Amino acid sequence: MTTLALIQSIGLVLRHPRNSLRVFLKGRNTTPAFSAWGARAFGANDGVLAFQRSFDENLKNCTWKPHRKYSVFTQYDQNFYLQQKDAFLHKYKCFYAVSKTISPRRIIELGTQAGSSADAYMSAAPGADYIGFDQFEDGVLRGLVHQVNGVPWHPQEVAKQLFRARGxxxxxxxxxxxxxxxxxxxxxxxVVVDAAHDFANEYADLKLALTAKPSYVFVDDADHLTEAKPAIEKFLA
Structure with a gap:
């Protein structure tokens, strides 16, 4: 599997047009109109090829593993992730490889939840500052309990415990x-866009991400045909 397909399977990477890398998007058959964060054909683009090589190498050499106590495999809805453990382990290693390839100085994540993704991003860029935005237990997760132990789910506290455990x-x-x-x-x-994945929120978060003046934006689960993908198409138009 090529790096392009591999990145497509986990999300969408955008890079500012002042640089050479443009867009990775699963199943795209047309090229969106060029705009401030749009894209043109990039088949033989040297920047894309360099990104592919670096991503491949970083994924191949990735030794990162989810924390044994704090990860999607132990969170409140852990059974969903455990049923697809290999796929999700691969996905989070790809998060690590994307961050390692970009080597950011500061990471902003829109949608931190309990910090599982942040763990991968920060582990790959230990010198980076990380700022996570989320409603945590005050949002859609309000009132949820862990499906195994029945304990109320407090994702912000779990994220803090995870980050302390990782140092x-x-x-x-x-x-x-x-x-x-x-x-x-x-x-x-x-900037990582990984909060609500419905059309309206995805589109709003993409616009919000630009206000941080990033060089890269990474969009998780970018290929949902009725929600995230149409929002990205509109954003790139």
Whole structure:
């Protein structure tokens, strides 16, 4: 499997047009109109090929593993992930490889949840600052309990415990409704869009991501045909 297909299977990578890398998007048969974050054909683009080679190497050499106590395989809905463990382990290693390839100085993640993705991103870029935005237990996760032990689910506290266990120090977790924000309060060279995946929220989060003036935006689960993908198409138009 080529790097292009591999990245497509986990999400979408965008890079600012001042650089050479443009778009990875699963199943795209047409080229979107060029805009500030649009794309043109990139089949023989040297920047894309270099990114592919670096990503392949970083994924091949990845020794990162999810934390034994704090990961999607232990969270409140763990059975969903355990039933597809190999696929999700591969996905999170790809998160690691994307971050390792980009080597960001600051990461902003829209949709931190309990920090499982952040673990992969920060482990790959230990010198980076990380800022995570989420409603945590005040949002759609309000009132949920762990399906195994019945304990109320508090994702922000779980994320803090995970980060302490990993030894991460350069991070901020900000509890906020993203729809209350017109602009992110920090700049970052790498922004991850991984909050609500419905059309309206995905599109709004993509626009919000740009206010951080990033060099890269990574969109998780970008190929959902009725939700995320149409939002990305509109964003790139």
């Amino acid at each position: 991460f120090k350069n991070y901020k977790l900000i509890k906020i409704d993203l729809r209350s924000m017109d602009k992110l309060p920090f700049s970052a060279d790498f």
